[in-house]
Amino acid sequence: MNGHAFRTVLWSAAFAILIAQFVRPNHSNPAVSGDLLAPPVVKDALERACYDCHSNQTRWPWYSAVAPFSWWIHHEVEQGRRRMNFSSWTDYTSDPGTEDQKLDEVARLIANGAMPPWYYLAMHPGARLTPGERIAITRWIAGEKSSHTSSSMR
Ligand code: HEC
Known part of the structure; x- marks a missing residue:
């Protein structure tokens, strides 16, 4: 490729x-309809690590406008919210089977x-x-699930 052709390619790409x-x-960010309720350690960890893609409280970074x-990024957030959304968690808790499945x-x-995800x-x-947050989340999930089992045996 000569210099002229190369510049043409560069300008086309820039354009x-x-x-x-x-x-x-x-x-x-759509309205939050029924946010997850969890102990502060668990809630804070999930908010920090998951809420950008799995809630309606996404903190859009500047490069999300480029x-x-x-x-x-828009696609990732859309997929993430569709698969699991902490902002409408009460939709899952209204049916413990669904919540247990999400918790699993x-x-x-x-x-x-x-x-x-690694790229995030x-x-x-x-x-x-x-490590402490992982343990707290795992314990909380086990507790949530066993509370469903005991209430369904009543
Ligand atoms: C960068 C965005 C992003 C972040 C941050 C993120 N996720 Fe995800 N998550 C996704 C996407 C996208 C999918 C859908 C994956 C697919 O369809 O292959 C997904 C799928 C899931 C699913 C599957 C839901 C289902 O039932 O199908 C779970 C559970 C999940 N994520 C949990 C988490 C948790 C817990 C965190 C925080 C520790 C987290 N994610 C952080 C983007 C994200």
């Missing part, structure tokens, strides 16, 4: 990135380190759960 900025996903990251998934994904931790090192 494409510029135009991409006009395609803006809607980074809104295409193409904006499209990707949370315990499993925290234990195997799949959540929060790379951008938010402070979101890493401490």
Whole structure:
């Protein structure tokens, strides 16, 4: 490629990135309808490590306004909220079977380190759960689930 062709490619790429900025996903936070209730240690840890993608209280970072990251981040948050949303947790607690299922998934994904996702931790090192927080969350989940078992035996 000669110098002229190379500059043309660079300018086209720059132009494409510029135009991409006009395609803006809607980074809104819908209303919180029934937030999770949990002991402060558990709640704080989940808020710090999970709420950006699994609640309606997303803290959108500045780069979430820059295409193409904006499209990707928007997609992650949309998927995360759809699969599990702490802001409408009462939808799950109204049916203990559903809440138990979500709690099992949370315990499993925290234990195997799949959540929060590695790319999120790379951008938010402070979101890493401490060993103490993992234990607190695991205990809380076990307690929640056994309280459902005992109430359904009544
Ligand atoms: C960067 C965004 C992000 C963060 C932060 C995040 N998640 Fe997720 N999570 C996702 C996405 C996206 C999915 C859907 C994954 C898929 O469909 O493959 C998901 C799926 C899940 C699921 C599966 C839900 C179901 O029942 O299908 C659980 C449980 C979960 N995450 C728990 C957590 C927990 C607990 C934390 C915090 C410790 C967390 N996540 C932090 C993005 C995130």
